[in-house]
Amino acid sequence: MSAPVIQGWCPGALKPMESGDGWVVRIRAQGGRLEGAALGRIAELARVHGNGLIDLSARSNLQIRGVTPETHPALIDGLRALGLIDEDAGREARRNILVTPYWCEGDGTQALAAELATALADGPDLPGKFGFALDTGPVPVLAGASADIRLERGAAGLMLRADGALQGLPVTQDTAVPAMMALARWFVASGGVRDGRGRMAAHLARVELPAEFRTHTVELPEPICEKPGPTAGGVLVGLAFGQIEADTLATLAATVQAVRLTPWRMLLLEGLTAAPDLPGLIHDPTDPMLRVVACTGAPGCPQAQQSTRVLAAGLAPHVPAGQVLHVSGCAKGCAHPRPADWVLTATITGFDLIAGGRAADIPLRRGLDPQALIADPLLLTGRPHAPLL
Ligand code: SF4
Structure with a gap:
């Protein structure tokens, strides 16, 4: 494979970022969820091809640290075998989707995540930090997390909202992704991208959002503060400074069927009522x-x-x-x-x-x-x- 480009502040797997301890390789899990077996393999890859430290980012991505130019190709091969590598760096960069960890079977969230990922593969080039939030669990919980285009579930159903806007557009399961893509294309066409950068809220301070995307006033969700402990669908466990060692992750992976990645430096361990007692994990909500x-x-x-x-x-x-x-x-x-x-x-x-x-x-x-x-x-x-x- 060709040599990766090492620059910028939003690393991917194919386009890692150079840091003081080597390259940072970011993994964007499909739908914000990883099976235990895949998590165990990621831990092994981090140990063999990185320095054994893995971050959980504020956008619910895992980051393998300490990768080198020599180990990067084998790491990518390992991640590709897990289905975690996009066709190219551009598609990877656009697939910046944050998914509520509280989605439920049958609520359509995972289908929306898959549909949005497919649509973004052929979508417009977007700034590195530009992202989408699928906040479509029982109640919105991602208001405090970084995103530019938000889909939130309220009492009246699904609402599309440009970040920074006080009004939104009601959508359905079928119209949500086309509407999100239309909003992304408007952002690009109206000059939201400057020197490869740009965020929706800052853009709306300069440019009026078209009326078609602001038909209804919305009640803005409050940012929430989640803590470790039992929750819907499993148990939340905190990671000190959002980091976990590969050995700990491997042990954790062996105890759980799947994890959901959160933007709160916590993992949601599916189906468990208590997290295993391992070094670096935070269980006490008052810690x-x-x-x-x-x-x-x-x-x-x-x-x-x-x-x-x-x-x-x-x-x-x-x-x-x-x-x-x-x-x-x-x-x-x-x-x-x-x-x-x-x-x-x-x-x-x-x-x-x-x-x-x-x-x-x-x-x-x-x-x-x-x-x-x-x-x-x-x-x-x-x-x-x-x-x-
Ligand atoms: S990681 Fe910390 S030290 Fe590095 S650029 Fe960000 S704020 Fe600065």
């Missing part, structure tokens, strides 16, 4: 590690100014329940693009502290030392008698 978010940081990401996860884990017990601390390796803030209660953004001189904002926002304090922060978390506030953080 402090659920209150911290941290990107790969140094040395895994070449943009990172500092390591992030040791600091985040050290501070986790001090984050009050109900709050989120985001530790970011640079101002890009990949791990949590939305505002967080507290953000520590790495710079060349230490960490900048931001309250109630994003990683690139103006800090309250600058140059905080990570070792000193772990030793004395009160340094975050600068007020010795203030509550921690």
Whole structure:
């Protein structure tokens, strides 16, 4: 096969992204679900052809880390044998579909996912981060997840909604995918793609959505905050920092018939009522590690100014329940693009502290030392008698 192109910020399997620990190979599971046998094989491939670390992304994709130019071809062959490789990198990039993990047999969600994937194969070229959400379980749960074209199930049935719009278009099982594709084509034709980038909500701030896509006012779903534990169809288990080791994944795969991938750094283990007790898995909904978010940081990401996860884990017990601390390796803030209660953004001189904002926002304090922060978390506030953080 020809050498893959290594660039951009949305890696695929055929178009991996270079990182500080090798290439990142992203797997887009069909319908957001993997059988246990396939999951076990992915764990084996990650161990043999990567560095044994696997991420679960905020778009419900698995990412095999530490792949090299030498191991990439064999990895792709292994993934292709599992039916996880698209015909070419363009089709792979367009198949950016987030599926509710709470779909039920007979609700049409998996059929919609398959139909949309087929339609996108011959669809227009879309920006790398442009994606679709099939939020068609009993109630919408993906409002807080990144997507540009959303299909949501409400009391009145299926509603197509452009991200950022307050109105939508009622559709049926038969008309949903054609309408989603029509909206994607409008996005491209109306100038939504600039230098290969572009998102729907930003585009709608500049360009009016055609009336045909906004016939009905919609009640916008609230973002939800899921926790580990029993849920519809199985049990949710958290992954610390959204990462799992290949050995743990292999053991997990042997205990479950199938997993559904979620955008919440959790796996839904189909049909189980309790998750196996394995290293790195989070079972307790009150676990402090659920209150911290941290990107790969140094040395895994070449943009990172500092390591992030040791600091985040050290501070986790001090984050009050109900709050989120985001530790970011640079101002890009990949791990949590939305505002967080507290953000520590790495710079060349230490960490900048931001309250109630994003990683690139103006800090309250600058140059905080990570070792000193772990030793004395009160340094975050600068007020010795203030509550921690
Ligand atoms: S936020 Fe910066 S350091 Fe962290 S993964 Fe993104 S680019 Fe890398």
